[in-house]
């Protein structure tokens with residue numbers, strides 16, 4: 001069964017340049033999907049539309065059978081919080097918060113307490129290999145470590161699916177490799193569906209960003 005279904009989606013930011021043109025795409029539960037496309041081809045736009053951050057100009061997006069282009073913003077916010085996780089193109093970490101505080105930001109924004117975490121913070125830090133950096137500020141971390149913080153933050157609600165926008169885009173090959181291994185573990189051990197976009201040709205490709 002497909003968990004995400006994109007149907008005939010078009011998107012334009014200014015009403016004339018079509019960034020997404022008649023895109024059809026489906027993502028099955030448990031799948032690990034990499035979407036490849038050149039810079040400026042609309043990868044971030046596609047992820048934003050798939051995850052209910054951006055409403056497409058036309059077409060539909062279904063998440064777990066629910067049309068998220070037809071529901072209100074309040075409902076979309078709940079879906080983003082309960083079923084979808086995001087790791088943005090640039091880490092977007094708060095520089096004045098520690099690693100563990102950064103990871104828990106979505107929790108606090110949602111007014112939830114630490115103890116409601118499905119995966120306790122200690123376990124999550126351990127999973128992403130940051131137990132010894134929990135009190136560090138992002139500015140003291142390497143790029144790979146910052147990306148791990150962003151990934152852990154995307155996993156806070158143990159989403160069914162995690163979207164990652166160029167998770168290895170700012171990393172060297174050694175760090176890229178270890179982030180890819182982490183994503184494989186998230187997929188295998190948590191059963192989380194993984195959708196990443198990238199322009200890295202070395203990534204294992206299962207799809208290409210395309211339009212008809």
Ligand SMILES: Nc1ncnc2c1ncn2[C@@H]1O[C@H](COP(=O)(O)OP(=O)(O)OP(=O)(O)O)[C@@H](O)[C@H]1O
Nearest residue numbers: 013019037038039040041042043044045046089199
């Ligand atoms: N918020 C926005 N408002 C207006 N135009 C935008 C906006 N976001 C993106 N665009 C335009 O849409 C096009 C696709 O952008 P997008 O960020 O989706 O590409 P991308 O494939 O993610 O690129 P990159 O690999 O450089 O991250 C670009 O021409 C960009 O200028």
Ligand SMILES: [Mg+2]
Nearest residue numbers: 043044089165
């Ligand atoms: Mg992008």
